[in-house]
Amino acid sequence: MRIAVAKEIEVCERRVALVPDIVARLIKQGLEIWVEAGAGERAFFNDAAYEAAGATIIADTNRLWSEADILLKVSPPREREDGRSEIDLLKEGSVLISFLNPLANPVIAQKLAARKVTALSMEMIPRTTRAQSMDALSSQASIAGYKAVLIAAAALPKYFPMLTTAAGTIAPAKIFIMGAGVAGLQAIATARRLGAVVEAFDIRPAVKEEVQSLGAKFVEIKLDEETTAAGGYAKEISEASKKRTQEVVTEHIKNADVVITTAQVPGKKAPLLVTEDMVKQMKPGSVIVDIAAEQGGNCACTDPGRDIVAHGVTIIGPINLPSSLPVHASQLYAKNLTSLMQLLMKDKNVEINFADDIIDAACITHAGEIRSTRIKEALQTVTSAVS
Template sequence: MKIAVAKEIDPSEPRVAASPDTVKKFKALGAEIAVEPGAGLKSGLPDSEFTAVGATVSADALKDADIIIKVKRPEASELSQYKRGALVVAIMDPYGNEAALKTIADAGVSAFAMELMPRITRAQVMDVLSSQANLAGYRAVIEGAEAFGRAFPMMMTAAGTVPAAKVFVMGVGVAGLQAIATARRLGAIVTATDVRPATKEQVESLGAKFLAVEDEEFKNAQTAGGYAKEMSKEYQAKQAALTAEHIKKQDIVITTALIPGRPAPKLVSADMVKSMKPGSVLVDLAVERGGNVEGAKPG
């Protein structure tokens, strides 16, 4: 069996679908591994590291491959290189992208969506949602701190005291919890909000303050699978009013709210953005699904 590691064609995508360690595991199962030249360069993995563990680096890596592994769903231009009957394993982002999925089907390729892997103990090592969300939450704070340009912790200097930065995290899933933890480690004053009541205790356990309209609807705002439910217009209005007042005083706002199969909920209106202090920062992690911040665009 031939497994091919494809190079990502999206210039903004620095990840690669395999590492030398995973190539070793594939080899141990008896598979032949081919890697497209430069596939791992943006991840700090030169071609030599793949050849050192027995992979072949070739421009024809995808030719005749039985399985192609990628980070992102293949574009139409890539499918012409895949043989009919091949399997492609990637983050497929299937919701709302029916035309792209039809293109894959028309090419005679079977697609496996990594993000639809069951979230059970046995499949934990393949959970791309939690692992990547965890890193995204961390990176959101680091990127926000860089753009903010001032210190996060309170700084007491001979010339005076600089107050601690105020960070507000909207959406307390895996990414939100990691953002809270990272901002706290850097010394910020952190508040967070989510519609799921179970998150209140999680937020407070990390040393942050929880902000939400805690009415009857809030108490029943979580699905059996642990995801957020879509809230009523009335609740959204009450929560928006509370958030609007809070956001005016924040230095950094990080939004992470996503509902599976739907556009990202709008949490920060244009008026809220205008109310923020000059020099404050918004980091919208849901931008690829329409964004939590009104007016946010990918890139």
């Protein structure tokens, strides 16, 4: 069984799918590991470290992709500089495991099915206790929440903690975090460690205790509808509920020194949480860090990938925050992949068991077919829009 680690070609992607420590463990299990030359360089894992772990370094990209039984990546397959698609390099019947974003980009599932590749999307891992060790969305979101607070602290023209000095007492910064999923909770914990006063809001009332356990105040809004979707994710709410929510959070945004937004809905545009009118009411020098920038942003003024100043407020729309901490992001992601592969393999061979709820949810294509109904519906929507 040959497992290959591809080098990421996306400019902003610094992570790598496997790290040397994990490679060494897999080789002890009798697996053959190929690593594309330079695959770990941007994550500070050089080829020599992989060779020392027992991996074979492959300089020929075409060979690595076409001869792999299981190919591991971080970002979805893309077009190469020579105009060829990475998907076209995969051999029929091989297994691809990666972030694939199939709900937002269902065409990728169509192409993988046409290539007769068995594809497992890391975004589709279910939010269950048994799947926690494979939940790459959570492991990477935690990094994003941590880094968002550091970015905010660097941009804010104030201290985060309260300081008592000979020149007087400095009040702590007020941080308002919108969304208390994995990223939001890590942001709360990090902001509290830095000494800030933290408030947090989420449409899911069930997260109240988690927010309070981290030392933050929970801003509660009672809505007359279900706000939690399957798997524990926040559910898209009605326009009436959105309006009610905006009315309540406006006052908290106005009084905050920093607002960090983290709300995302899988496969859909990020919900608008901070309107331009809210931005206008914020204090000059305040900062917004919009973690959802890649999905369009939670703030009306967000420009994905750029830092801008609007109405005296610095608005930061970072792209791919986990990649900015590539060492630990890669380590965590590699453990997520390894846990999933342990489920897939039996006696050093791939065994796709759809009776297993994790494999059933994560496997989006197999034997030339798209397996997910949600992806099929998304693909029909895209096809209808084009025609």
